[in-house]
Amino acid sequence: MKAWLRLSTLCAVLIIVGCNTANNQQKPEEEVNGEETQEDSSTEQMLEDDEAEQEGKSEGVENNEDFLAVEDEFTKEFLVDTDVEPGFHQMRGKLDGFEMVIPENGIISDLLHDIENDAIETLIYTFNNFSERKLHDVKLMYYKKYPEEVKQNYLNVFKTEVGFDGEYQYAEANVLEMYYGSFENEDKYGPYMRYFGYLFAEDRNQAISYTHTAMCQGGEECSLSLEEEAEVAEKLMYSIRLLEQ
Structure with missing residues:
Protein backbone atom coordinates (compact mmCIF):
# COMPACT_ATOMS: atom_id res chain seq x y z
CA MET A 1 0.00 0.00 0.00
CA ASP A 66 -11.24 22.11 -18.66
CA PHE A 67 -9.61 18.75 -19.39
CA LEU A 68 -12.57 16.64 -18.36
CA ALA A 69 -13.13 13.06 -17.26
CA VAL A 70 -15.34 12.46 -20.30
CA GLU A 71 -12.39 13.41 -22.54
CA ASP A 72 -10.03 10.81 -21.04
CA GLU A 73 -10.39 7.37 -22.58
CA PHE A 74 -9.44 5.40 -19.46
CA THR A 75 -11.51 7.52 -17.05
CA LYS A 76 -14.59 7.17 -19.26
CA GLU A 77 -14.58 3.42 -18.63
CA PHE A 78 -15.53 4.08 -14.99
CA LEU A 79 -18.32 6.62 -15.56
CA VAL A 80 -21.88 5.35 -15.17
CA ASP A 81 -23.73 8.69 -15.05
CA THR A 82 -22.54 12.07 -16.31
CA ASP A 83 -25.60 14.00 -15.14
CA VAL A 84 -25.51 13.55 -11.36
CA GLU A 85 -25.18 17.21 -10.40
CA PRO A 86 -23.34 20.22 -11.85
CA GLY A 87 -19.58 19.61 -11.78
CA PHE A 88 -19.76 15.90 -10.87
CA HIS A 89 -20.15 12.47 -12.48
CA GLN A 90 -20.97 9.08 -10.99
CA MET A 91 -18.22 6.45 -11.22
CA ARG A 92 -18.06 2.74 -10.41
CA GLY A 93 -15.03 0.55 -9.70
CA LYS A 94 -14.14 -2.21 -12.15
CA LEU A 95 -15.03 -4.91 -9.57
CA ASP A 96 -18.54 -3.41 -9.38
CA GLY A 97 -18.04 -3.12 -5.65
CA PHE A 98 -18.43 0.62 -5.07
CA GLU A 99 -19.73 3.84 -6.56
CA MET A 100 -19.07 7.48 -5.74
CA VAL A 101 -19.14 10.90 -7.37
CA ILE A 102 -16.03 12.20 -9.09
CA PRO A 103 -15.37 15.84 -10.06
CA GLU A 104 -15.90 16.45 -13.77
CA ASN A 105 -12.17 17.20 -14.12
CA GLY A 106 -11.11 14.10 -12.20
CA ILE A 107 -8.69 11.90 -14.16
CA ILE A 108 -8.06 8.24 -13.30
CA SER A 109 -4.58 7.06 -14.26
CA ASP A 110 -4.33 3.61 -15.84
CA LEU A 111 -0.86 3.37 -14.27
CA LEU A 112 -2.38 3.82 -10.81
CA HIS A 113 -5.23 1.35 -11.09
CA ASP A 114 -4.85 -2.28 -10.06
CA ILE A 115 -7.00 -5.32 -9.33
CA GLU A 116 -5.52 -8.11 -7.21
CA ASN A 117 -6.95 -11.64 -7.25
CA ASP A 118 -10.33 -10.31 -8.36
CA ALA A 119 -10.81 -9.21 -4.73
CA ILE A 120 -8.94 -5.94 -4.08
CA GLU A 121 -9.15 -2.86 -6.29
CA THR A 122 -6.82 0.12 -5.94
CA LEU A 123 -7.74 3.30 -7.78
CA ILE A 124 -6.16 6.75 -7.73
CA TYR A 125 -7.43 9.88 -9.43
CA THR A 126 -6.41 13.53 -9.43
CA PHE A 127 -8.18 16.80 -10.11
CA ASN A 128 -6.87 20.35 -10.23
CA ASN A 129 -7.98 23.80 -9.16
CA PHE A 130 -5.81 25.83 -11.55
CA SER A 131 -7.09 29.24 -10.43
CA GLU A 132 -5.94 28.56 -6.86
CA ARG A 133 -2.87 26.48 -7.86
CA LYS A 134 -4.06 23.37 -6.02
CA LEU A 135 -3.84 19.67 -6.83
CA HIS A 136 -6.13 17.05 -5.29
CA ASP A 137 -5.09 13.42 -5.09
CA VAL A 138 -7.65 10.73 -4.15
CA LYS A 139 -6.76 7.11 -3.40
CA LEU A 140 -9.31 4.30 -2.90
CA MET A 141 -8.70 0.69 -1.89
CA TYR A 142 -11.75 -1.55 -2.12
CA TYR A 143 -11.94 -4.98 -0.46
CA LYS A 144 -14.59 -7.35 -1.75
CA LYS A 145 -14.36 -9.32 1.51
CA TYR A 146 -12.24 -8.98 4.64
CA PRO A 147 -12.02 -11.13 7.80
CA GLU A 148 -14.05 -9.49 10.55
CA GLU A 149 -11.41 -10.33 13.15
CA VAL A 150 -8.79 -8.13 11.42
CA LYS A 151 -10.98 -5.03 11.21
CA GLN A 152 -9.09 -3.26 14.00
CA ASN A 153 -5.77 -4.19 12.41
CA TYR A 154 -6.92 -2.57 9.18
CA LEU A 155 -7.70 0.63 11.08
CA ASN A 156 -4.37 0.65 12.92
CA VAL A 157 -2.31 0.08 9.77
CA PHE A 158 -4.30 2.71 7.90
CA LYS A 159 -3.46 5.39 10.48
CA THR A 160 0.22 4.62 10.07
CA GLU A 161 -0.09 4.71 6.30
CA VAL A 162 -1.70 8.17 6.21
CA GLY A 163 0.61 9.53 8.92
CA PHE A 164 -1.98 10.14 11.63
CA ASP A 165 -1.48 9.52 15.35
CA GLY A 166 -4.79 10.85 16.69
CA GLU A 167 -8.14 9.18 17.26
CA TYR A 168 -10.68 8.41 14.56
CA GLN A 169 -14.00 10.18 14.43
CA TYR A 170 -17.00 7.92 13.83
CA ALA A 171 -20.17 8.25 11.79
CA GLU A 172 -22.78 6.05 10.15
CA ALA A 173 -24.12 6.83 6.68
CA ASN A 174 -25.13 4.97 3.51
CA VAL A 175 -25.31 1.70 5.50
CA LEU A 176 -21.62 2.18 6.33
CA GLU A 177 -19.57 2.49 9.49
CA MET A 178 -17.15 5.35 8.84
CA TYR A 179 -13.90 5.94 10.73
CA TYR A 180 -12.29 9.16 9.56
CA GLY A 181 -9.98 12.06 10.37
CA SER A 182 -7.99 14.93 8.87
CA PHE A 183 -4.86 17.01 9.50
CA GLU A 184 -2.59 19.65 7.98
CA ASN A 185 1.15 19.30 7.55
CA GLU A 186 4.05 20.46 5.43
CA ASP A 187 6.87 18.67 3.63
CA LYS A 188 9.66 19.70 1.25
CA TYR A 189 7.06 20.33 -1.47
CA GLY A 190 5.01 22.68 0.69
CA PRO A 191 1.84 22.55 2.82
CA TYR A 192 -0.79 19.86 2.34
CA MET A 193 -4.09 18.74 3.84
CA ARG A 194 -5.05 15.08 4.24
CA TYR A 195 -8.57 13.80 4.85
CA PHE A 196 -9.06 10.06 5.18
CA GLY A 197 -11.58 7.43 6.15
CA TYR A 198 -12.07 3.68 6.42
CA LEU A 199 -15.60 2.62 5.53
CA PHE A 200 -17.09 -0.79 6.43
CA ALA A 201 -20.42 -2.16 5.20
CA GLU A 202 -22.75 -2.68 8.15
CA ASP A 203 -24.36 -5.88 6.84
CA ARG A 204 -21.49 -7.67 5.04
CA ASN A 205 -17.70 -7.87 5.09
CA GLN A 206 -16.93 -5.27 2.42
CA ALA A 207 -14.68 -2.30 3.07
CA ILE A 208 -13.03 0.62 1.34
CA SER A 209 -10.34 3.06 2.41
CA TYR A 210 -10.36 6.65 1.21
CA THR A 211 -7.45 9.09 1.28
CA HIS A 212 -7.75 12.63 -0.06
CA THR A 213 -4.70 14.89 -0.18
CA ALA A 214 -4.82 18.56 -1.24
CA MET A 215 -1.51 20.31 -1.99
CA CYS A 216 -0.04 23.32 -3.75
CA GLN A 217 1.11 22.70 -7.32
CA GLY A 218 4.84 22.61 -7.91
CA GLY A 219 5.71 24.50 -4.74
CA GLU A 220 3.63 27.48 -5.87
CA GLU A 221 2.32 29.81 -3.20
CA CYS A 222 -1.29 29.02 -2.38
CA SER A 223 -3.59 29.06 0.60
CA LEU A 224 -4.79 25.76 2.04
CA SER A 225 -7.68 25.90 4.49
CA LEU A 226 -8.29 22.68 6.42
CA GLU A 227 -11.97 23.58 6.75
CA GLU A 228 -12.47 24.33 3.06
CA GLU A 229 -10.48 21.40 1.73
CA ALA A 230 -12.08 19.02 4.23
CA GLU A 231 -15.50 20.10 2.96
CA VAL A 232 -14.59 18.97 -0.56
CA ALA A 233 -13.02 15.73 0.71
CA GLU A 234 -16.00 14.99 2.95
CA LYS A 235 -18.47 15.46 0.10
CA LEU A 236 -16.63 12.86 -1.95
CA MET A 237 -16.31 10.40 0.94
CA TYR A 238 -19.99 10.66 1.87
CA SER A 239 -20.92 9.88 -1.73
CA ILE A 240 -19.31 6.41 -1.50
CA ARG A 241 -21.69 3.45 -1.72
CA LEU A 242 -20.60 -0.18 -1.32
CA LEU A 243 -22.57 -2.35 -3.74
CA GLU A 244 -23.86 -5.78 -2.81
CA GLN A 245 -22.05 -8.51 -4.74
Whole structure:
Protein backbone atom coordinates (compact mmCIF):
# COMPACT_ATOMS: atom_id res chain seq x y z
CA MET A 1 0.00 0.00 0.00
CA LYS A 2 2.82 2.37 0.70
CA ALA A 3 4.18 1.72 -2.75
CA TRP A 4 0.91 3.00 -4.20
CA LEU A 5 1.16 6.15 -2.16
CA ARG A 6 4.66 6.76 -3.48
CA LEU A 7 3.46 6.13 -7.02
CA SER A 8 0.56 8.51 -6.49
CA THR A 9 2.86 11.25 -5.26
CA LEU A 10 5.27 10.63 -8.13
CA CYS A 11 2.45 10.86 -10.63
CA ALA A 12 1.22 14.11 -9.12
CA VAL A 13 4.75 15.55 -9.18
CA LEU A 14 5.25 14.52 -12.82
CA ILE A 15 1.96 16.15 -13.78
CA ILE A 16 2.91 19.33 -11.90
CA VAL A 17 6.43 19.50 -13.30
CA GLY A 18 5.14 18.89 -16.81
CA CYS A 19 2.62 21.72 -16.54
CA ASN A 20 5.14 24.13 -15.04
CA THR A 21 7.80 23.24 -17.64
CA ALA A 22 5.34 23.83 -20.46
CA ASN A 23 4.44 27.23 -19.05
CA ASN A 24 8.07 28.25 -18.52
CA GLN A 25 9.14 27.31 -22.05
CA GLN A 26 6.84 29.69 -23.92
CA LYS A 27 8.91 31.57 -26.53
CA PRO A 28 8.35 35.07 -27.91
CA GLU A 29 8.44 33.57 -31.40
CA GLU A 30 6.14 30.57 -31.79
CA GLU A 31 4.60 28.63 -34.60
CA VAL A 32 1.31 30.08 -35.83
CA ASN A 33 -1.02 27.70 -37.65
CA GLY A 34 1.94 25.32 -38.24
CA GLU A 35 4.35 27.95 -39.71
CA GLU A 36 7.26 29.67 -38.01
CA THR A 37 7.03 33.44 -37.49
CA GLN A 38 9.40 35.14 -39.93
CA GLU A 39 11.66 37.99 -38.78
CA ASP A 40 11.19 39.83 -42.10
CA SER A 41 7.38 39.67 -42.04
CA SER A 42 5.46 42.86 -42.64
CA THR A 43 4.14 44.85 -39.69
CA GLU A 44 0.62 43.78 -40.54
CA GLN A 45 1.58 40.12 -40.60
CA MET A 46 3.42 40.44 -37.27
CA LEU A 47 0.33 41.94 -35.67
CA GLU A 48 -1.81 39.12 -37.04
CA ASP A 49 0.71 36.57 -35.77
CA ASP A 50 0.76 38.17 -32.32
CA GLU A 51 -3.03 38.01 -32.15
CA ALA A 52 -3.02 34.37 -33.23
CA GLU A 53 -0.35 33.57 -30.62
CA GLN A 54 -2.39 35.17 -27.85
CA GLU A 55 -5.49 33.27 -28.94
CA GLY A 56 -3.49 30.03 -28.93
CA LYS A 57 -2.26 30.67 -25.40
CA SER A 58 -5.79 31.39 -24.21
CA GLU A 59 -7.10 28.20 -25.79
CA GLY A 60 -4.27 26.24 -24.18
CA VAL A 61 -5.16 27.53 -20.72
CA GLU A 62 -8.80 26.66 -21.24
CA ASN A 63 -7.90 23.17 -22.43
CA ASN A 64 -5.72 22.61 -19.35
CA GLU A 65 -8.36 23.90 -16.95
CA ASP A 66 -11.24 22.11 -18.66
CA PHE A 67 -9.61 18.75 -19.39
CA LEU A 68 -12.57 16.64 -18.36
CA ALA A 69 -13.13 13.06 -17.26
CA VAL A 70 -15.34 12.46 -20.30
CA GLU A 71 -12.39 13.41 -22.54
CA ASP A 72 -10.03 10.81 -21.04
CA GLU A 73 -10.39 7.37 -22.58
CA PHE A 74 -9.44 5.40 -19.46
CA THR A 75 -11.51 7.52 -17.05
CA LYS A 76 -14.59 7.17 -19.26
CA GLU A 77 -14.58 3.42 -18.63
CA PHE A 78 -15.53 4.08 -14.99
CA LEU A 79 -18.32 6.62 -15.56
CA VAL A 80 -21.88 5.35 -15.17
CA ASP A 81 -23.73 8.69 -15.05
CA THR A 82 -22.54 12.07 -16.31
CA ASP A 83 -25.60 14.00 -15.14
CA VAL A 84 -25.51 13.55 -11.36
CA GLU A 85 -25.18 17.21 -10.40
CA PRO A 86 -23.34 20.22 -11.85
CA GLY A 87 -19.58 19.61 -11.78
CA PHE A 88 -19.76 15.90 -10.87
CA HIS A 89 -20.15 12.47 -12.48
CA GLN A 90 -20.97 9.08 -10.99
CA MET A 91 -18.22 6.45 -11.22
CA ARG A 92 -18.06 2.74 -10.41
CA GLY A 93 -15.03 0.55 -9.70
CA LYS A 94 -14.14 -2.21 -12.15
CA LEU A 95 -15.03 -4.91 -9.57
CA ASP A 96 -18.54 -3.41 -9.38
CA GLY A 97 -18.04 -3.12 -5.65
CA PHE A 98 -18.43 0.62 -5.07
CA GLU A 99 -19.73 3.84 -6.56
CA MET A 100 -19.07 7.48 -5.74
CA VAL A 101 -19.14 10.90 -7.37
CA ILE A 102 -16.03 12.20 -9.09
CA PRO A 103 -15.37 15.84 -10.06
CA GLU A 104 -15.90 16.45 -13.77
CA ASN A 105 -12.17 17.20 -14.12
CA GLY A 106 -11.11 14.10 -12.20
CA ILE A 107 -8.69 11.90 -14.16
CA ILE A 108 -8.06 8.24 -13.30
CA SER A 109 -4.58 7.06 -14.26
CA ASP A 110 -4.33 3.61 -15.84
CA LEU A 111 -0.86 3.37 -14.27
CA LEU A 112 -2.38 3.82 -10.81
CA HIS A 113 -5.23 1.35 -11.09
CA ASP A 114 -4.85 -2.28 -10.06
CA ILE A 115 -7.00 -5.32 -9.33
CA GLU A 116 -5.52 -8.11 -7.21
CA ASN A 117 -6.95 -11.64 -7.25
CA ASP A 118 -10.33 -10.31 -8.36
CA ALA A 119 -10.81 -9.21 -4.73
CA ILE A 120 -8.94 -5.94 -4.08
CA GLU A 121 -9.15 -2.86 -6.29
CA THR A 122 -6.82 0.12 -5.94
CA LEU A 123 -7.74 3.30 -7.78
CA ILE A 124 -6.16 6.75 -7.73
CA TYR A 125 -7.43 9.88 -9.43
CA THR A 126 -6.41 13.53 -9.43
CA PHE A 127 -8.18 16.80 -10.11
CA ASN A 128 -6.87 20.35 -10.23
CA ASN A 129 -7.98 23.80 -9.16
CA PHE A 130 -5.81 25.83 -11.55
CA SER A 131 -7.09 29.24 -10.43
CA GLU A 132 -5.94 28.56 -6.86
CA ARG A 133 -2.87 26.48 -7.86
CA LYS A 134 -4.06 23.37 -6.02
CA LEU A 135 -3.84 19.67 -6.83
CA HIS A 136 -6.13 17.05 -5.29
CA ASP A 137 -5.09 13.42 -5.09
CA VAL A 138 -7.65 10.73 -4.15
CA LYS A 139 -6.76 7.11 -3.40
CA LEU A 140 -9.31 4.30 -2.90
CA MET A 141 -8.70 0.69 -1.89
CA TYR A 142 -11.75 -1.55 -2.12
CA TYR A 143 -11.94 -4.98 -0.46
CA LYS A 144 -14.59 -7.35 -1.75
CA LYS A 145 -14.36 -9.32 1.51
CA TYR A 146 -12.24 -8.98 4.64
CA PRO A 147 -12.02 -11.13 7.80
CA GLU A 148 -14.05 -9.49 10.55
CA GLU A 149 -11.41 -10.33 13.15
CA VAL A 150 -8.79 -8.13 11.42
CA LYS A 151 -10.98 -5.03 11.21
CA GLN A 152 -9.09 -3.26 14.00
CA ASN A 153 -5.77 -4.19 12.41
CA TYR A 154 -6.92 -2.57 9.18
CA LEU A 155 -7.70 0.63 11.08
CA ASN A 156 -4.37 0.65 12.92
CA VAL A 157 -2.31 0.08 9.77
CA PHE A 158 -4.30 2.71 7.90
CA LYS A 159 -3.46 5.39 10.48
CA THR A 160 0.22 4.62 10.07
CA GLU A 161 -0.09 4.71 6.30
CA VAL A 162 -1.70 8.17 6.21
CA GLY A 163 0.61 9.53 8.92
CA PHE A 164 -1.98 10.14 11.63
CA ASP A 165 -1.48 9.52 15.35
CA GLY A 166 -4.79 10.85 16.69
CA GLU A 167 -8.14 9.18 17.26
CA TYR A 168 -10.68 8.41 14.56
CA GLN A 169 -14.00 10.18 14.43
CA TYR A 170 -17.00 7.92 13.83
CA ALA A 171 -20.17 8.25 11.79
CA GLU A 172 -22.78 6.05 10.15
CA ALA A 173 -24.12 6.83 6.68
CA ASN A 174 -25.13 4.97 3.51
CA VAL A 175 -25.31 1.70 5.50
CA LEU A 176 -21.62 2.18 6.33
CA GLU A 177 -19.57 2.49 9.49
CA MET A 178 -17.15 5.35 8.84
CA TYR A 179 -13.90 5.94 10.73
CA TYR A 180 -12.29 9.16 9.56
CA GLY A 181 -9.98 12.06 10.37
CA SER A 182 -7.99 14.93 8.87
CA PHE A 183 -4.86 17.01 9.50
CA GLU A 184 -2.59 19.65 7.98
CA ASN A 185 1.15 19.30 7.55
CA GLU A 186 4.05 20.46 5.43
CA ASP A 187 6.87 18.67 3.63
CA LYS A 188 9.66 19.70 1.25
CA TYR A 189 7.06 20.33 -1.47
CA GLY A 190 5.01 22.68 0.69
CA PRO A 191 1.84 22.55 2.82
CA TYR A 192 -0.79 19.86 2.34
CA MET A 193 -4.09 18.74 3.84
CA ARG A 194 -5.05 15.08 4.24
CA TYR A 195 -8.57 13.80 4.85
CA PHE A 196 -9.06 10.06 5.18
CA GLY A 197 -11.58 7.43 6.15
CA TYR A 198 -12.07 3.68 6.42
CA LEU A 199 -15.60 2.62 5.53
CA PHE A 200 -17.09 -0.79 6.43
CA ALA A 201 -20.42 -2.16 5.20
CA GLU A 202 -22.75 -2.68 8.15
CA ASP A 203 -24.36 -5.88 6.84
CA ARG A 204 -21.49 -7.67 5.04
CA ASN A 205 -17.70 -7.87 5.09
CA GLN A 206 -16.93 -5.27 2.42
CA ALA A 207 -14.68 -2.30 3.07
CA ILE A 208 -13.03 0.62 1.34
CA SER A 209 -10.34 3.06 2.41
CA TYR A 210 -10.36 6.65 1.21
CA THR A 211 -7.45 9.09 1.28
CA HIS A 212 -7.75 12.63 -0.06
CA THR A 213 -4.70 14.89 -0.18
CA ALA A 214 -4.82 18.56 -1.24
CA MET A 215 -1.51 20.31 -1.99
CA CYS A 216 -0.04 23.32 -3.75
CA GLN A 217 1.11 22.70 -7.32
CA GLY A 218 4.84 22.61 -7.91
CA GLY A 219 5.71 24.50 -4.74
CA GLU A 220 3.63 27.48 -5.87
CA GLU A 221 2.32 29.81 -3.20
CA CYS A 222 -1.29 29.02 -2.38
CA SER A 223 -3.59 29.06 0.60
CA LEU A 224 -4.79 25.76 2.04
CA SER A 225 -7.68 25.90 4.49
CA LEU A 226 -8.29 22.68 6.42
CA GLU A 227 -11.97 23.58 6.75
CA GLU A 228 -12.47 24.33 3.06
CA GLU A 229 -10.48 21.40 1.73
CA ALA A 230 -12.08 19.02 4.23
CA GLU A 231 -15.50 20.10 2.96
CA VAL A 232 -14.59 18.97 -0.56
CA ALA A 233 -13.02 15.73 0.71
CA GLU A 234 -16.00 14.99 2.95
CA LYS A 235 -18.47 15.46 0.10
CA LEU A 236 -16.63 12.86 -1.95
CA MET A 237 -16.31 10.40 0.94
CA TYR A 238 -19.99 10.66 1.87
CA SER A 239 -20.92 9.88 -1.73
CA ILE A 240 -19.31 6.41 -1.50
CA ARG A 241 -21.69 3.45 -1.72
CA LEU A 242 -20.60 -0.18 -1.32
CA LEU A 243 -22.57 -2.35 -3.74
CA GLU A 244 -23.86 -5.78 -2.81
CA GLN A 245 -22.05 -8.51 -4.74
